[in-house]
Amino acid sequence: MKRRLPLIVVLVTAIVCMALKFLNLGERGTTLATDLDTIVQTSYLFAFLFGPIHLIRLHYSNVQKRRVNWAYSAFLVGVCAVCTVVFFINRIEGPVSTFIIDSITNATDSAIYAMLGFYVCSAAYRSFKLKNVEATILLIAAVILMLGQAPIGDAIIPNTSKFAQWILDVPNSAGMRGIRIGASIGAFAASIRVILGLERSWTGSGS
Amino acid sequence: MSVEQWSFIFKTLSILAAWSYLVKGDNPVYTAVEHFLVGSATAYGIVYTIQNQIVPRIVQDIIGRGKWGYIFGAILGLLIYFSFVKGQEWIARITMGFWIGYGAGYSLAYSPPVFLTQVTDSFINLRAGDFAKSFNNILYFLVVVSTLMYFAFTLKKDKGVLYYGSRFGRYALMVAFGSAYGSITMAYLSLIIGQLTIIFRDTLHLIK
Incomplete structure (x- = not known):
């Protein structure tokens, strides 16, 4: 029962979802499909605290057991509690909330994301060597694209931007389409395995 | 000092940190x-979800429009918290099963139109009139087919069309990855330039 019920739920939900699409139920079918979608969205909404609870439990336990860097965990829990109260009182679109989100949260988020740029450049410097044909093609395509998107590219070699655009439109687009078709076929196979109960690692019982 | 100036100072401090x-x-x-x-x-996520999504769903949809069926979704969502109750974790798997089943069913029911459009669009006119367009179309078709050949791991590709096709596919993929890499690097650089603009123009007023 404990192991089979979730698998039955998977099968029934998938069949209902597909039936609403494939059976010609007219206007009623469309309404039912929209309602099912809203029910799923509602279930996501009411499960939203799952992540925050996990996070707070983890950091609270770090503080309680005085693990390494527990002070940062205490700081995180404190910030989360204070910000939650402030955002509730001030509302999410209020001036104080906007100031905290725009000036600290979003700025830090963008800065950490932008920091990856430094690592991408340093990784490129270390790994872009003409080791074999594949690496050479990768290097040439990347260099042309970078030059093509910078104003200096056309100044060094005329029409670099046009060539870069051609690479994006033809070989890049075609290669990505091949990958997408392959991934879609893989997703199909995975979906069928899940519906038939062949893939059940998510239940904690292994395949 | 204006709120905007304080905002730039905090942004600069956050970026430098x-x-x-x-x-x-x-x-x-x-x-x-x-x-x-x-x-x-995390705090933003909690408040935003309650204020802008859960409250309107309860007040407008369930109570206002009488969509009481949505309560079923709410109960299913709440079942996930049983994973915190020792010995009752299996109840949370019902919700997981609902999500996974819906995801798998949705993927099988609604993905084919998108996926098949990509397949049919790949069979383009190879003799398109002018040379440049025909060349692009032929190359496009060859790249799509050879990429699929490369990803057909269950086939033996030690000789013949499959060998050369998958090899060409690998080179085509390198061009695609290289160009994607170049684009991403430029995107990161523009993001870094944006951050430097906040520091040197908006906060320190060193550049105009």
Whole structure:
């Protein structure tokens, strides 16, 4: 029962979802499909605290057991509690909330994301060597694209931007389409395995 | 000093704190700002979901429009918290099963139109009139087919069309990955330039 019920739920939900699409139920079918979608969205909404609870439990336990860097965990829990109260009182679109989100949260988020740029450049410097044909093609395509998107590219070699655009439109687009078709076929196979109960690692019982 | 100026000062301090990682790895300033980010973003997520999504769903949809069926979704969502109750974790798997089943069913029912459009669109006119267009179309078709040949791992590709096709596919993929890499690098650079603009133009007024 404990192991089979979730698998039955998977099968029934998938069949209902597909039936609403494939059976010609007219206007009623469309309404039912929209309602099912809203029910799923509602279930996501009411499960939203799952992540925050996990996070707070983890950091609270770090503080309680005085693990390494527990002070940062205490700081995180404190910030989360204070910000939650402030955002509730001030509302999410209020001036104080906007100031905290725009000036600290979003700025830090963008800065950490932008920091990856430094690592991408340093990784490129270390790994872009003409080791074999594949690496050479990768290097040439990347260099042309970078030059093509910078104003200096056309100044060094005329029409670099046009060539870069051609690479994006033809070989890049075609290669990505091949990958997408392959991934879609893989997703199909995975979906069928899940519906038939062949893939059940998510239940904690292994395949 | 205006609120905007204070905002730029805080932005600059946040950027410098985050970038301090480049100088001294996992230093206290970086770790503190990183934990602030996680804490405040979590708080934002909680308040935003309650204020802008859950309350309207209950007030407008369930009570206002009488869509009582949505309560079924709410109960299913709440079942996930049983994973915190020792010995009753299996109840949370019912919700997981509902989500996974819907995802799998949705993928099988609604993905084919998107996926098949990509397949049919790949069979383009190889003699398109002018040479440049025909060349592009032929190359496009060859790249799609050879990429699929490369990903057909169950086939033996030691000789013949499959060998050369998958080899060409691998080179085509390198062009695609190289161009994607180049584009991403440029996107990161523009993001870095944006951050430097905040520091040097908006906060320090050193550039105009």
